[in-house]
Amino acid sequence: MEGETVRIIPGPIIVGSGPSGLAVAACLKVRHIPSLVLERSHCIASLWRLKSYDRLRLHLPKHFCELPLLPFPAHLPAYPSKDQFVAYLDAYAAAFGVRPSFGESVVAAEYDAESGFWRVKTQAEQGRREYASRWLVVATGENAEEVAPEIGGLREFEGKVVHTSRYRSGEEFRGKRVLVVGCGNSGMEVSLDLCNHGASPAIVVRDTVHLLPREMLGLSTFGLSMWMLKWLPIRLVDRFLLLVAGLLLGDTAAFGLRRPKLGPLQLKAIAGKTPVLDVGTLAKIKSGHIKVFPAVKRLTTKGAEFVDGRSQEFDAVILATGYRSNVPTWLKEREFFSTKDGFPKKPFPNGWKGDRGLYAAGFTKRGLLGASMDATRIAQDIEQSWLEVS
Incomplete structure (x- = not known):
């Protein structure tokens, strides 16, 4: 390798110390393979620790998220809180x-064909x-950067x-009229949290959305779906979910929450759009404590105008507009990762393994369960080549 300032890493370089990066490092460790984990923040799981609201709980039962x-400690509830999950990590x-x-932000990474190594450049306070390694694991995840429309x-x-990355509690907005832009799980939960803290929230539902109860027939909706998919085609499972959801939740379209034409599982598989698991927000919408508006036409000095001609004054706006991958900003590679959305193509x-020792962990759009699957496969694959070069 050229230059004396390049540090050769004997094992893989892992970019990101969220759940995905930690899982890969742990799976490598038990195989006696060292790794270097680079993290731009000053703590692990910075998204969970620093950019999530106080009332957040895992949306799925803990055994799907370990x-x-x-495993999670047995004494934890079925849906651990944010603090309990961070303590677990x-x-x-x-x-x-x-x-x-910590404190090392990757600014560039590219493969050096001459040496056969990935060269990773970082910016730190010092x-x-x-760095250089035969293996590079991209574990920065689906939620690296906030999306502000x-x-x-x-x-x-x-x-x-x-x-929402800077929203903590509705207490700050007590007595305020708040417009929440975005109707995913975060937007729905923030609206409920605002309502519970004495604010007057309204939520923007620009598109169709699948709202499902968090539990059906005494079981986790997600767990029930996974079990049914072992025996039935996805379309039949979707029909069952929508039938039970209709019985438990009623006609959500009557309250401004129109359902997509594709079923929730089909839509998730094709477009990666996650259904919303209701934890009490719908009841507040039905009671009128949370108002529903269509897309925002424009904001005014005192409020907002909507595409249906309505307008209303607001004291604050919360953007529950999600996150995106930042991989295209630093990874100089065009075959495995898409430059459009920063996800594996x-x-x-099959999106966990690229060429020349490049891997992706946590880009499955299947949450922590998908990240765990990635980590196990990546460690097994690296172990094979590690034994060959050792």
Whole structure:
């Protein structure tokens, strides 16, 4: 390798110390393969620890969310809280001796064909650094950067505007009229949290959305779906879910929540759009405590105008508009990762492995369960080549 400032890493370089990166490092550790985990923040799981709201709980039962090799403590509830999940991740990192290099933001990574190594450049407080390894694991995930949509009049709006990554509790908005833009799980839960803290929320539902109860027939809706898919085609499972959802929730379209034509599981498989699991928001919508509006036409100095001609004044706007991958901004590779959305081009379950020692963990659009599957496969694959070069 050219230059004396390049640090050669004997094992893989893992970019990101969220659940995906930790899982890969742990699966490698039990195979006696060292790794270097690079993390731009100063803590593990920064999205969970620093950018999530206080009332957040896992949307799926804990046994669907545990990482490889270490189950959740038995005393935790079925749906652990944000703090309980972060504590689990801390314990996970400690159990497997995963110690990331914090405060190092990867600014560029590319394959050096001459040496056969991936060269990774970082920016840290101490200056720029460069590493090289035969293997590179991209574990920055689906939610690396906030998405802030272009909304007409946003700069003219005189109230507070925050992304959900900076929202903690509805207490800050007590007595305020708040417009929540976005109707995914985060938007729905933030609206409920605002309502429970004495705010007057309204939620923008721009498109169709599948709203399902979190549990059906005393079981997790997700778990029930996975079990049924073992025996029935996806279309029949979707019909069952919508039938039960209709009985338990009623006609959601009557309250401005129109369902897509494709069933929830089909839509998830084709477009990666996750159904919303209701934790009490729909009841507040039905009672009128949470208002539903269509797409925003433009914001005004005091509120918003909507595409259906209605307008209303608001004191604050919360952007529950999600996140995106940032891989195209630093990875100099065009075959495996899409430059459009920063996801692997290969569909699940084949999107974990690229060429020349490049891997992706946590880009399955299947949550923590998908990340765990990725981690196990990546570690097994790296072990084979590790034994060949050792």
